[in-house]
Amino acid sequence: MINIDSIKNGIVIDHIKAKKGLEIYDALKLGELDCSVAIITNARSEKMGRKDIIKIDQSIDLDLNILGYIDPNITINIIKNDKRVDKYHVKLPKEIVNVVKCKNPRCITSIEQELDQVFKLTDEEKGIYRCKYCETKISRK
């Protein structure tokens, strides 16, 4: 594996499905951050074969809930003073706002553009989200 400096304080987003790293980089708006961010793609993984990893070189308060929607297998590692102090999976968020658009042409959001695109988690077991307005289902990616 190529060598990427380890981080002293920050967040490592691990076990990202290979080639999905950039999507997560965009979803978390990491491009707007002021610190170093490394995306490692196609890293070898015993568990997954290949995976992507994102390293954020700063302890910042990011809303990581959306990762649960994109890929529930992702693990979050919190690094403080060179040590991992926490590791967890992100749960499915109860609500996702302005991430996906409702595809139902009969939905009110199709004509009133200023409305937030809100989807609610209606079945945690199956990971089913439904549009808050018309209840049309979207499947988790």
Added chain:
Amino acid sequence: MRNLIDIKDLTEKEIEELIKVAKDIMLNPEKYSEKCKHKKLATLFFEPSTRTRLSFEAAMMELGGNVIGFSSSSSSSTAKGESVSDTIRTVGAYSDIIAMRHPKEGAPLVASKKSIVPIINAGDGGHNHPTQTLTDLLTISCEKKRLNDLTIGLCGDLKFGRTVHSLITAMSRYKGIKFVLISPEELKTPEYVKTDILKKNNIKFIETNDIEEYINDLDILYMTRVQKERFFNEEDYLRLKDYYILNKEKLKKAKEDLCIMHPLPRVNEISTEVDDDPRACYFKQVAYGKYIRMALILKMLEIK
């Protein structure tokens, strides 16, 4: 302040109370004739409707109240590009309660977030139509004298038919309910209705495309229209619209106390020869609709 957007907004007990009040109104209309004096109902119909709008308006008038509103979006500021939220904020200044129909699904929910007066969803696209469901429940309660232990046949457009989905949801709360789902392959009950409501609540159901196969088992036969406005493709509509036509011949094997219902308007799915059959309840259903809406208006306005 209460809104009624989805039938699930009401508890079983609240529905029971509404049915009780509606029955009392039927018996003692004079007791209620001035309950809504000086109150105004706004009927905002962004999509054409005869029954629902007139039913709401008649209901408010029989409660001694007044009615304002419009009956198509072309005669409202929507035609100028006004948003639902802005229309609702404006109408809230003129009225005490709003009944709203809109072709876009979720529009009444959007309205309820901005409204200063109660909103009643009078139908949003193919999504919800809770006052039709209340009408259906009152009809069943009056005609069958119970809401449990019933075999209910639902026939026609079970895919887009919002009244059917709401009725399944509402009736699934009661004991001893069985459904016979009768539709052509293309208009079958959506999978989520079967898994999320029927299977989840252990409700027995059978799917068939033959109306006569189980007609002798039914206590209620709920017919629906194949709705042109739900199709994007005219060819599909034309192919499916005449799939089921209920006539005297098909009713031969049915129970003598069968209750035939239809949310109306009917096109030709129930032959007019059935109208004189004592089992035909669809015009009575229309009358029940007014009484349950009277009870609902009183509840939403918190008038005892």
